[in-house]
Amino acid sequence: MKTEGGSEEAKRRAGERAARAVEDGTVVGLGTGSTTAYAIRAIGRAVDEGLEVRGVPTSFQSRQLALEVGIPVTELDAVEGIDLAIDGADQIANGDGAGRGTLVKGGGGAHAREKLVGATADRFVVVADPSKFADQLEHPVPLEVLPDAHTVVADDVRELSGEPTLRDAAAKDGPVVTDNGNLVLDCDFGPISDPEELAADLALIPGVVEHGLFVGLVDAVYVGTDDDVEVREY
Secondary structure, eight states: OOOOOSOHHHHHHHHHHHHTTOOTTEEEEEOOSHHHHHHHHHHHHHHHTTOOEEEEESSHHHHHHHHHTTOOBOOGGGSSOEEEEEEOOSEEEOOSSTTTTOEEOOTTSOHHHHHHHHHHEEEEEEEEOGGGEESSOOSOEEEEEOGGGHHHHHHHHHHTTOEEEEOBOSSSSSBOOOTTSOEEEEEEOSSOSOHHHHHHHHHTSTTEEEESEEOSOOSEEEEEOSSOEEEEEO
């Protein structure tokens, strides 16, 4: 379930500003989504000018784009670590209380690998436009689930007062299938008062490969507007 909103100029500014943080000789986590794509293209242009980096893509989509723009790609198990990861978000908690800087991700169905790469990175930055912020998270939380478990997981989500919906594919009959061969349940909990508690509850459900709540992982958010970029440190 992708979110809409934000101008292409704002997305471009955020992505390109984050790309400027990539240093020579580093390993970079390459996220998934339209805003992150601007960062990947900017890194590719820097590679053309002599920057030496290796990219760890978080999805087939980001891998294909990285190869297209000339970024050498590798795998997580082939590197000692990730210096910087750049990714987008479906919604970002903007309040001053608990949960500030927490993300909902998974609109592209790649949140399992995105979370792994983001958590592994020495620094994890998010690129976004102002439309992604909310005082309290309320975006449906994607769950990547084992195919045989999706009905059982759906029942457990309802026990947590959530409303699960199996994500359908847009261009074919049937559900979305992730790069890992799993299904996605988009789970609407309404306003999420305690993201950390919900994240813990979702992680305990058998059959859930990964949930889309990113709690305590983000180091900074680059917020693009039509004429500037604001960097919010966390």
